[in-house]
Amino acid sequence: MIYSPADLEAKINLAISELDYKKEPLSLFEPIEYILSIGGKRLRPILAYMGTNLFSNDIDKTTYPALAIEIFHNFSLLHDDLMDNASIRRGEQTVHKKWNANTAVLSGDAMLIDAYNYITKVPSNVLSPILEVFTETAMQVCEGQQYDMDFETSLNVKESDYIKMIRLKTAVLLAASLKIGAILGGASNEDADKLYDFGINIGLAFQLKDDLLDVYGNTLSFGKEIGGDIVSNKKTFLLIKALENSNESDKATLKEWIVTERFDANTKINAVKKIYDGLNLELMTDKLIQKYYLAALNCLSEVDIPSDRKNELLIYTKDLMNREK
């Protein structure tokens, strides 16, 4: 049986709702329950289940590692929001705003440990390879966050630096979710690696789409406001290309906006967007997204299973690429 994304989302949400964080000390565990309950797309657990389901009809054994991956992902959001001093996550207060910085540090630590608690519950014959992927990936996510923070204070970030950063910060965890799922499904090493490469390319396309939607997304979308990255000077693909490709006058305008501390948000968004428009960055970014998406499809085509087993994953990732928010 092939499960749909909706089936899998329901399955992981049920598993999350059954986690027991109502225990002492409450001040440690309540923020964990909070951040896990405020939603999200559950993209990574769904990919983990799908990775298993490509090769096997028995996906129940993937629930613990899927939980581990989702808890790890939310740990990284919790600590990233603290480091970025972000106030809102998924339309709700971030943990360090709702509680305080110390709570964000320590509850985040407890989540990382709890992620290991669940990843360790995989069958013992696959424990070593799965731990290896998980730990390597977790470290890479930290490296990606460090590069992202380092880039904040630099005006000379190159496209290749940026792609490296989003590969580490975002793509590897999507890829690892698929690979861990595949290992649990009994995939060959070759197929598991092909699926990992598929995940890397989908992850890069996914993050570039995020960058694009921040500027050119549907304004009716919720959770995030349009132009948030522009307001906060986030070094997105668009800003990096704009700093690289614009003429001296536009470059000076961009740098001026970056250092200006008091401004009207809409004025800044419109001014920066005008420069992006002049450089045709919407089209350029979309082309790069298509490049990675096609590379992903190419990797998936090489996974040695009947093509009808790949349909749900293909449709799911296509929808991710075509989302408007």
Next chain:
Amino acid sequence: MIYSPADLEAKINLAISELDYKKEPLSLFEPIEYILSIGGKRLRPILAYMGTNLFSNDIDKTTYPALAIEIFHNFSLLHDDLMDNASIRRGEQTVHKKWNANTAVLSGDAMLIDAYNYITKVPSNVLSPILEVFTETAMQVCEGQQYDMDFETSLNVKESDYIKMIRLKTAVLLAASLKIGAILGGASNEDADKLYDFGINIGLAFQLKDDLLDVYGNTLSFGKEIGGDIVSNKKTFLLIKALENSNESDKATLKEWIVTERFDANTKINAVKKIYDGLNLELMTDKLIQKYYLAALNCLSEVDIPSDRKNELLIYTKDLMNREK
């Protein structure tokens, strides 16, 4: 062959010096190299080695988990120092003072992940039980730190609450070090558990000794200043007993000192110490230390190996109890 603590300290220090943290992004890994290089007693790795050495002459296989435990311990110090806003650790600047808070958060996270990287390198036949001890212990250390922070804002901490807190924050990691070492040495479950209980009692005695030394220690000691816990209102065993046992007048004096924000450190230390002296807290604390130390010896006596194999561990822990700084 039975190794001495000095042998084992040299062995773990060599292994730490060979860790490669000279890699990109430097801003992530430099603070890790820094905190691991500024020393410490290496108590936990030495206990892990000793746990193995009780049962086996081959202690090399304990190096990776000993590294994991020491990296985990230093991760917890790094994040605790951030949460406590401490400036000095082992006579050197803390990571969040030398760099900044974000560095302390993220380099700490990377250390926790790296600890898992090394704990995972144990032989596969003992991987599951060792991961279980390690993860349970890591979570307990977080719980202990949370209780410690919760106690800061409470004047009604009971002795039993305090013992529970130091068991979680300090004792379980010493106990787990011994137990993980014992598992690697091929100990029976019963012996590994007895050694764990030995470690819990030693850990409680060790922390109470720390509390005692802060007030009644040798003033020539270095790394920590005498009276630091009094100055910072730390809820040590002595302060908790003083708040519990003193008459109304002394209790009012203590509470007054706790809320006073500007004061001469020596005046405060002397005033609080006078109350401790009047309650005979040095003797009371020392008696409790002896109680836990004797309980520890009792546990060790039940470990089913020739008693001469226990000598180094006995001497080492006795020295810990009798240290004057």
